Amino acid sequence: MLEGALKVIKKFEDEKYEAYIVGGFVRDYLLDMPAYDIDITTNCLPDEVERLFPNSFVQSAKYRTVTVEMDGYHYEVTTYRSDKKFKDHRHPETKVTKTLKQDVKRRDFTINSLCLDSDLNVIDYTGGLIDLRDKIIRTVGNPMKRLSEDALRVFRAFRFASRLDFTIENNTMNAIKLNTPLLKFISKERVRTELSKTFDEPYFKKVLPIMLDAGLFKVYPDMHEAAKVLNRNYYDIDLIEFATIASYIKGEVTEEVLLSRKEIKQITQTIEYIKIFENRSLSKRFLLDVSMECIDSALKIMKIFNNEIYTKEEIQAMIDELPIQSAKDLDINGFDIKKLFKLDDSPLIKKYLDMATDAVAGGYCPNKKAKITKFLKGNKLDE
């Protein structure tokens, strides 16, 4: 991937343009960490970038980013620019600039503003190399200004801290604390993407108390409660499990996290399971067709609440002992029942099926069609 990027840069240089690798790749390269994409910054304008590279397309006209292909890899090539007049504490007006130095100044943190030239020399206009060595996250320029113009940077600071085990520098941290109210301007999509990545980073456990202390969740009261609980008794969870904790405390599904319909269902089901476990009302019928994913989450969340009633092994053993694993394994179906009792599309069909399922799962009727028929006939329901 790096070789292709250097070819792209050399091509720009051959055409008398400047181009550098910039941002996340340089940071990860110098830290000897894996990187998955390379950003290139250049003084070449987007139309000309497109002309120079045959398989390229405009990724974002507003931000002047062109995706360029080289040796099967894709690179995001952006024209030098500066960002001004941020709208809604997030969206800047952008202006083309002449120098690399001006482009670097618009970047969020010093460790994200390093560049590599075509000979892999590091170019550092912001003191990023020292901060990388000292494991420090510091804004480029005045932290109050930089964090208030784009509030997403507050989330990004914690994401990088969680990934790299870096410390947020004091002035940057103070500005974060003063700017957390601006987080309400960040779209739910963005909050979700940033937080979800942060939860998955290796040092999140260490960073969570710092996030709480900084008041990061203050504008999200449901998540704030969940964060306090998780911080008291930490377990590795993902954002959906975190949203489940928030929803469980709130008594309804939280609207602070953007959720798909499927995820809402998963959260509701997990909370139902928690309640069943809490009431110790776990029945054989419940264990049929149970979602193991929701069981896992429910058990993990109960541990976080210091309320471990069942272990996964115990539940697995109960499931293994069931005569059938799913209602679908029943040796009788709706059609059989319809014929047996000469029913039309009556709700009784489902009731008989449920009765048969209970009887077979409960172990008091063998899973054989003839036996089930006999059992149902002996327990006839009124129409």
Ligand code: ATP
């Ligand atoms: P990751 O490894 O998560 O991709 P990254 O540093 O590459 O981290 P990107 O979101 O890919 O992050 O952004 C690429 C670069 O663009 C950053 O390194 C930084 O220089 C700049 N950048 C990204 N987002 C912002 C922002 N909100 N404000 C200022 N600069 C930003």
Ligand code: MG
């Ligand atoms: Mg990146």
